[in-house]
Amino acid sequence: MQKTERLVAITLLLQARGKMTAKRLSDILGVSIRTIYRDIITLSLAHVPVSMEYGPGGGYYLPEDYHLESAIFTREEAISLILSADIAGNYNLFAGDTDLHRALVKLEAVLPEEYQADVRTAREHILVDTSAWCNATTEPTHLETVRAAVLGSYQLDILYPGSSCDRFASAGILWRRIEPYGLVFKGLSRRHARIGRWYLVAFCQCCQSFHTFRVIDIEQVYVRTESIVPRPDFDLHAYWREARKQIEKQQPPISLKLRVTANARYSPLHGDVSILKEEPDGSAIVQVNVESLDDAISYALGLGADATVLEPQQVRATVASTAHAIAKMYS
Template identity: 35%
Template sequence: MRASRLLSLLLLLQNRGQLTARQLADELEVSIRTIYRDVEALSASGVPVYGEGGPSGGYQLVAGYRTRLTGLTGGEAESLFLSAVPAAAAELGLGTMLAAAELKLLAALPAALRDRAGHVRQRFHLDVPGWFREADPTPHLAAVADAVWNQRRIRVDYQRWAGPTTRTLEPLGVVLKAGLWYVVARSAGQLRTYKVAQIVALEPLDEPFDRPPDFDLPTFWAAWARRYEKSVHVATAVVRLAPAAVERLPGVLGRAVADAVQRTSIGPDEVGWVTATIPVEKTEVAHRDLLKLGADVEVLEPPELRALMTETASRFAAAYLA
């Protein structure tokens, strides 16, 4: 553990130049006293590191010194696949590995490329969760990821919409979609997808399993996502939409609904509204979703959905016009 930390300290100084003991301690998540001891150990091993006192002082390497100790560990190499999503790496328990891997890569690059890598980081950033919402808590995500890496079964208590259940899973992969984590796993011989946030308890099992030889996570996920989108749209509705509602559809109701409007719309009429047939979920969900469009939508069919919208409009009128 200490050898890994000494190497990280050395690479920090090599990549960033002069750093104070406090900066090094914060980066390596240790005490300042530990940094003092580690610097002494580096110096005793022949690394030309020296310190300068005063407000503008700190530790640095003798000009021109570069180490070639840049080999990546297996865990660090795996963490690089998440280098564009540092928050995701942290949730998976790979944050420290990612930081170490990045240091080693930077140390191996020529100076011009190191500067370029720094410029990219300051110009592109990926923030996964949607606006105005925090990511769902996933206390068992790291354990799920560990089981995926090591091909070990897990026993989970899972909260379904129909009630709690207990399952033994063979986790094959994790997916981050729109700020939500999913685990693709084999259970009772069938491939299924589970929301990690709905795992309420998890027990790692000392039981290895073999991955299906033909399983490909991106291919499975793309097919599953298409099936899921089709499955939730169990009915259709005929609606009138104002121009403003048509513009907002992709962000409010999703691309499938927006595409349906493009395919089926009739109009515009004399006030610019179009009539279209759109896919919807069950009546209660469709009612909730269409309310997001406010007064820019009118439901024509089915009658039960129109009745719900009418009742809500009446309650709004009673509240605001009383």
């Protein structure tokens, strides 16, 4: 959760639920109490009238007649906030909390007209798909640049593996000129975290067809001054329904066998996990079904010293070499 989103969440929580302690806020938002203290100071500096009542039953609260002002947001913050609200039903902070949903709807209603127009544009071109895949996630380097091009309707030159295009399948990594029509965030199933993978849907001028690009695989990107050619018959939601089927077919699942410590076993292991054998010391042999080799490697590395890869051998070797490289770097 970004700071701006967290500040709004604190304000909405205090509006919807009344008095709340820093400890309660930190538990809900998944941050430290010290971070909550800093956020309260930031809200006060932004003229949000947060008050504090000390003693038993005390906590932070807002005046009953206070309404969150849209003027405290920049255009970018408003768009990010409302898009976050669109996926709130699948996030533990907002799930099932109708008071918070109503507060977010009211906030959107009082945004300036020019902000609302940008929000409508963002909703047309940025799709959030929260059905779970068991993929790893990494923040793409060029995400902000790509997002700005999508919303601004500018063409892009991207350095990207040619394997995504039938015409250049054997050409390795090459420059391609594309017309970006939408971004899709494919959500993953992991408790208390919103993680996933960004995909760019674009018309490729090289092969004159639409393609789905993984943003994380874009090596370099250059925003051009030319605008994209409007294609009023293109529907991002309809395209993604079909594209997702193809992506799932192209990524045969991999069974990852791990020996996990008791600490890892009794913490929430995300994904499709089966316990194969329990050990007397609380550890266990588990099988995790993931989407690809890269995801298997990322999954194992994410567990750190709490997991030992048993199979496949290729994953075991890659994780071992990566661990050695990390150790060498820090030594």
